[in-house]
Amino acid sequence: MLCTYFAGFISLDCGLPSNSSYKNEVGYTYTSDDAYIDSGVSKQVAPVYRSKVPAMYQRLRIFPEYERNCYDITPVTAGKRYLVRASFMYGDYDGSFQPPRFDLYLGPDFWYSLSFDNATHAVWTEIIGKATSSSMSVCLVRTSNGGTPFISGLELRPLDDDIYAVAKSSDALITYKRIDTGSTRQQRFKDDPYDRIWTPDYNAYGAPRNTTESISFTKSFMLPQAVAQTAVVSIRPIVISWAAAAPSDRFHVFIYFSEVQRFPVPQTRNITITMNGQVFIDSFDLSYLRVTTIYTPDPLSEGNYTFSIWVTRRSTLGPILNAFEIYKTYSATGYATYGPDVDAITSIKAYYKVKRNWRGDPCLPKNIPWHGLGCNYDNISTPIITSIDLSNSELTGNITHLFSQLTALRTLNLSGNHLQGSIPDFFATMMSLTVIDLSNNELTGTVPKALQERAQNGTLQLRVTNNHLSEISTNSSANKMSNGVIRTVLVTCFIFLIV
CATH class of the missing domain: 2.60.120 (Jelly Rolls)
Structure with missing residues (x-):
């Protein structure tokens, strides 16, 4: 990961080209934010403003695609306090003269609502908070009719344990004034x-x-x-x-x-x-x-x-x-998605090299999970992952065993990818699963008998059309091949029949 330290500082110029860096007037280095986020588009402020503002405000990263987009700032030390500063200047990058409105979160917790008076209105906001793991997440969240969120700079500064220790350790401190x-x-x-x-x-x-x-x-x-x-x-x-x-x-x-x-x-x-x-x-x-x-x-x-x-x-x-x-x-609420689910979905992301807004907490803030995930919030302090939609995501390789670690998963959609290999047996043992869509891939071999039985008894919707499966064996019907691809029809009771 591209990460430059100066006295423990992390200084990101958001929108700076990947692998680029520069030193500011006091000598510490600003680097590209590209290694800390998987979404967004780099832009430059309007030409009329570029020579009039500091380097960090000449570029910005905008987020037109997802409702929530998060930076993972790492490494940090769990239990240590940090000052995190986010900076913004719209700069009329889109020529509309309509600055957006959006919200900022530190992890799952609301931090600040952003709005701007004009194109050159530069806003920065700071928060002093305690790291709860090896990374801290800063998330930009779209609001209703607020336009496209953006960010110009993101900075992290470690603090000594003694500083501001008189404030309760559980409190996050948002800078209101420092004069x-x-x-x-x-x-x-x-x-x-x-x-x-x-x-x-x-x-x-x-x-x-x-x-x-x-x-x-x-x-x-x-x-x-x-x-x-x-x-x-x-x-x-x-x-x-x-x-x-x-x-x-x-x-x-x-x-x-x-x-x-x-x-x-x-x-x-x-x-x-x-x-x-x-x-x-x-x-x-x-x-x-x-x-x-x-x-x-x-x-x-x-x-x-x-x-x-x-x-x-x-x-x-x-x-x-x-x-x-x-x-x-x-x-701070201290809320976080169920730890084993976080480990599993993070490993799945790494295995398939998923390029989405999959940074920050998978399920929180509430009702704004990672794109393609569904979560159960019955226990709001520890939500669990219940559905994954990775359809049409350019996935390659085999179906990883990591899915079996999501013990509350109900729906899994991997259709429209380039997955190869066989359909794994472990799906049959995931009794919470009620829907599996593996259609339109390049899978081979046979559908495990236990999965066929669950499809037949109505406990599972199983979709496997348009693969290279060789046969499906059942106790009640013969199987016929057509050009090496099994043709299946899903009837209303969700049992697959071979025609």
């Missing part, structure tokens, strides 16, 4: 070792201040030096406010403070913070060149939020603010 106050430029790697994007806000929250001195911080938050070295001060309360989009939205907040200027001893700055008019943090003093972090150990669920940063009466200086982060949080 570097008093700064004039965006901060990323190498200033931030995790390549978090810090958006500059020079003077909206107060008057800018800065230092070139080194600032100390705790490992639990790893505030970048370049971010800690800038701040804003004010003679009035500094206010951070936002409104939840839905009543169920919950948030974690991290607010960072540090004195970036040394003052004479008589000068003091004693901070207090209120949320929606109530005391959030009583009062605390700041240390010169040392970060103090105020955070929410449990997610907030108030709906509307106003954090006001004040100073107490004993202060001679006004409030200060260096940076803040706001994350929307939700608990």
